Amino acid sequence: MALITYRDAVNQALAEELARDPNVFVMGEEVGQYKGAYKVTRGLLEKFGPDRVIDAPISEAGFCGLGVGASMLGLRPVVEFMFWSFCYVAFDQVINNAANIRYMSGGLINIPIVFRGPANGGTNVGATHSHTPENFVANTPGLKVVCPATPHDAKGLMKAAIRDNDPVFVMENTLLYGNEGEVPEDDYVIPLGKAEVKREGTDISLIAHGRCAVLCLEAAEALASEHGINAEVVDLRSIRPLDEEAILESVKKTNRAVLVEENKPFCGVAAQICSIIQEKAFDYLDAPIKRVSSIDAPQIYSMPLEKLQIPSVDRITEAVLEIA
Amino acid sequence: MSAKPNTETPEEHDVAASLREYAKKGINEGIDNKTRLDYYREMVRIRRFEERSLRAYQQGNIGGFLHLYIGQEAVAVGCVSVMKEDDHIITAYRDHGHGLAVGMSMNECMAELYGKHTGCSKGKGGSMHYFAPDKNYWGGHGIVGGQTPLGAGIAFALKYKKLKGACLCFMGDGATNQGPWYESLNLASLWDLPVVFIIENNGYSMGTALGRHSIGTPLARRAEGYDIDWSTCYGHDVYEVRHNVGAALERAHESSRPTVLEIMTYRYRGHSVADADDTYRTKQDIQDYKNTKDPINLFHDHLIEEGIADEDTLKKINEEAKEEAEQSAKFAEQSPFPPESDIQADVYWETDNPDERTSEGTLFFN
Numbered sequence: 001m002a003l004i005t006y007r008d009a010v011n012q013a014l015a016e017e018l019a020r021d022p023n024v025f026v027m028g029e030e031v032g033q034y035k036g037a038y039k040v041t042r043g044l045l046e047k048f049g050p051d052r053v054i055d056a057p058i059s060e061a062g063f064c065g066l067g068v069g070a071s072m073l074g075l076r077p078v079v080e081f082m083f084w085s086f087c088y089v090a091f092d093q094v095i096n097n098a099a100n101i102r103y104m105s106g107g108l109i110n111i112p113i114v115f116r117g118p119a120n121g122g123t124n125v126g127a128t129h130s131h132t133p134e135n136f137v138a139n140t141p142g143l144k145v146v147c148p149a150t151p152h153d154a155k156g157l158m159k160a161a162i163r164d165n166d167p168v169f170v171m172e173n174t175l176l177y178g179n180e181g182e183v184p185e186d187d188y189v190i191p192l193g194k195a196e197v198k199r200e201g202t203d204i205s206l207i208a209h210g211r212c213a214v215l216c217l218e219a220a221e222a223l224a225s226e227h228g229i230n231a232e233v234v235d236l237r238s239i240r241p242l243d244e245e246a247i248l249e250s251v252k253k254t255n256r257a258v259l260v261e262e263n264k265p266f267c268g269v270a271a272q273i274c275s276i277i278q279e280k281a282f283d284y285l286d287a288p289i290k291r292v293s294s295i296d297a298p299q300i301y302s303m304p305l306e307k308l309q310i311p312s313v314d315r316i317t318e319a320v321l322e323i324a
Numbered sequence: 325m326s327a328k329p330n331t332e333t334p335e336e337h338d339v340a341a342s343l344r345e346y347a348k349k350g351i352n353e354g355i356d357n358k359t360r361l362d363y364y365r366e367m368v369r370i371r372r373f374e375e376r377s378l379r380a381y382q383q384g385n386i387g388g389f390l391h392l393y394i395g396q397e398a399v400a401v402g403c404v405s406v407m408k409e410d411d412h413i414i415t416a417y418r419d420h421g422h423g424l425a426v427g428m429s430m431n432e433c434m435a436e437l438y439g440k441h442t443g444c445s446k447g448k449g450g451s452m453h454y455f456a457p458d459k460n461y462w463g464g465h466g467i468v469g470g471q472t473p474l475g476a477g478i479a480f481a482l483k484y485k486k487l488k489g490a491c492l493c494f495m496g497d498g499a500t501n502q503g504p505w506y507e508s509l510n511l512a513s514l515w516d517l518p519v520v521f522i523i524e525n526n527g528y529s530m531g532t533a534l535g536r537h538s539i540g541t542p543l544a545r546r547a548e549g550y551d552i553d554w555s556t557c558y559g560h561d562v563y564e565v566r567h568n569v570g571a572a573l574e575r576a577h578e579s580s581r582p583t584v585l586e587i588m589t590y591r592y593r594g595h596s597v598a599d600a601d602d603t604y605r606t607k608q609d610i611q612d613y614k615n616t617k618d619p620i621n622l623f624h625d626h627l628i629e630e631g632i633a634d635e636d637t638l639k640k641i642n643e644e645a646k647e648e649a650e651q652s653a654k655f656a657e658q659s660p661f662p663p664e665s666d667i668q669a670d671v672y673w674e675t676d677n678p679d680e681r682t683s684e685g686t687l688f689f690n
Binding site for chain 1: 465
């Protein structure tokens with residue numbers, strides 16, 4: 001297996017799906033000639049031409065809605081947000097239209113579209129550019145949302161998302177784009193809604209998605225070496241559909257859970273998971289569930305402070321030590 | 325290059341003379357009498373359907389909003405009559421007329437208003453959300469202007485598939501102040517999309533008159549900033565509508581270029597029927613339009629004048645339409661509501677097609 005970056009894994013997924021299905025096209029700001037603001041789409045324009053790799057003006061409501069309209073007629077647009085933070089200027093299109101048209105038409109119309117791009121803080125770009133809207137999206141029936149943490153998952157989930165007949169929102173992370181991992185060169189998909197236990201453990205469950213899953217793995221190593229705590233790390237990978245079974249199985253085994261996410265705490269993804277655990281595994285809990293989320297304020301710019309605002313290995317470790 | 329706007333003032337406009345002229349012009353030349361009668365029938369069916377739906381609303385059989393199209397019928401009928409096989413249509417929430425014009429049945433349309441399982445959207449969309457993709461009708465959209473990027477997207481898909489078709493994207497005058505429309509104009513012109521944005525200018529953005537909601541008329545002139553051809557026309561004359569939308573469709577088909585076409589029309593009822601209608605116009609305003617420019621009356625007189633039909637024939641068409649509307653209300657009344665289990669059907673393709681599901685995990689959280 002080749003060792004490639006998260007960025008290149010997403011690129012491979014896009015290239016393979018563009019080659020596989022002529023109805024797939026890629027659209028977004030700077031995705032073609034500029035090769036992508038984060039170089040995720042580099043090489044695609046040369047390979048597939050300007051009819052299928054389309055540079056859009058800075059006009060999110062326009063090109064996102066255009067993508068939804070095109071998907072109604074059976075095309076499979078992959079629409080890039082340079083940052084997921086920009087989805088708010090297209091919210092009517094991505095929430096109202098993409099999510100509701102199937103329902104409001106009594107199932108007559110499908111919306112097989114993918115919206116993708118990075119959704120993360122930690123890069124000192126201030127409150128307007130640091131949103132993590134997976135909780136907003138997951139709150140909307142009709143939409144699916146995945147947050148891959150590794151290059152392997154990024155490729156497999158992206159391919160599954162493009163083949164899916166429902167709208168799928170793929171949230172990547174600029175801080176992960178450079179991370180390397182082993183990625184099969186052949187055609188594989190990872191089903192949406194399937195979590196992965198990325199580290200087996202017995203003492204506590206760390207449940208996370210996206211980059212926080214990577215942080216949890218680091219925290220688990222520190223907990224093992226410094227505190228003799230054997231933590232299990234469950235990477236959700238997909239938020240909706242959600243692998244409830246994997247969550248409950250892990251909690252029933254370890255009897256303790258720390259939920260880690262970059263969402264702000266109020267109605268964050270972890271709030272839903274917390275509710276599921278207390279409802280379905282209450283008797284298995286030996287301690288209250290702890291949550292590690294971003295500190296509840298707009299994202300701060302100041303470099304050292306933003307590091308404190310978003311979840312970190314130290315904050316995860318502290319939370320674990322409070323209940324383990 | 326932009327088309328010349330229609331600069332004639334309403335006062336100067338001799339509606340009957342103009343209709344006679346358009347009846348013989350270009351696209352309308354040589355239409356057989358049966359087809360001319362069909363235009364009348366379609367307009368009458370829309371009006372009788374909506375009058376019946378209004379009664380049903382007043383009787384409490386219809387929930388929410390009911391945005392009636394009464395007064396504007398010639399626009400939908402004229403536009404749809406020009407569409408060819410690969411042409412598509414999308415509109416906003418005043419969508420009953422377009423639905424009936426593309427061939428949806430009164431039964432499915434009325435049942436949808438009643439929230440019944442036999443409705444076109446199984447009672448899930450309601451008045452504002454009619455859909456008939458098998459008839460190239462893509463809604464029925466509730467948010468003002470929200471359908472305009474979708475219309476551009478339909479045109480994009482037609483071009484991508486190398487089909488010689490276009491999208492007629494309808495909107496109201498109020499929608500011309502929504503940002504997404506301007507984004508759509510830019511994309512449509514930049515990418516040579518075969519879309520016709522049809523502004524049905526009925527003079528009011530909900531309860532705010534044109535002169536109080538928009539600066540710079542005609543509204544279609546805004547297309548100039550995007551190098552898009554534009555024109556205006558009257559909407560009380562089905563021939564004039566056909567003439568103008570025909571030219572726009574030809575442009576879309578032959579050169580894959582967008583058009584903005586502003587059609588001056590009028591609605592007789594409130595924005596929605598429950599809305600106060602006396603705060604921004606008088607009864608006399610409505611009556612004046614009805615007296616001089618009612619699209620059905622005008623066309624009625626034209627058919628008689630030209631000897632295309634006699635009074636009895638037209639009366640019969642009216643009675644048949646009234647009866648069809650009555651029957652649709654009966655059909656709707658007798659139809660069942662959707663079963664409770666239907667609340668979570670049609671949300672995801674995957675959960676409706678469980679045998680072909682590829683994802684795992686929970687999609688619904690109760």
